[in-house]
Amino acid sequence: RLLTVTGVQTCALPICPEFLLVYEHGTRVRGRCAILFGLPNQRSLGRLGIAATKKLGGAVQRNRAKRVVRDVFRRNKVAPGYDIVVVPTGELLRTSPAVFEAEYQQNVARILRQRR
Numbered sequence: 001r002l003l004t005v006t007g008v009q010t011c012a013l014p015i016c017p018e019f020l021l022v023y024e025h026g027t028r029v030r031g032r033c034a035i036l037f038g039l040p041n042q043r044s045l046g047r048l049g050i051a052a053t054k055k056l057g058g059a060v061q062r063n064r065a066k067r068v069v070r071d072v073f074r075r076n077k078v079a080p081g082y083d084i085v086v087v088p089t090g091e092l093l094r095t096s097p098a099v100f101e102a103e104y105q106q107n108v109a110r111i112l113r114q115r116r
Contacts, residue, residue, distance in 0.1 A: 033092040037085040038111035049085040
């Protein structure tokens with residue numbers, strides 16, 4: 001399903017080929033707060049995808065989880081040249097952003113080690 005936002009077409013999550021590529025061929029690392037998938041891309045900077053499902057909670061909880069993940073990704077440029085897809089779990093909402101940030105850094109380091 002393609003979405004048109006201000007004249008620009010973007011891909012919705014269920015059929016987006018880049019998300020599917022990261023899910024199918026990327027390295028999967030499970031943490032307490034989130035599951036991370038990582039795959040090298042051909043760019044010099046990292047890209048982030050967030051899949052906050054309804055299992056996480058209502059719209060408020062999903063949006064809060066996405067905000068926390070985006071903030072941590074922005075502050076930690078740990079994976080340039082990688083596509084990272086984060087699937088937050090319910091534990092992310094019950095822990096502090098600092099705890100998630102430490103876990104994110106460890107998990108991205110694990111992805112980088114496994115891919116090389």
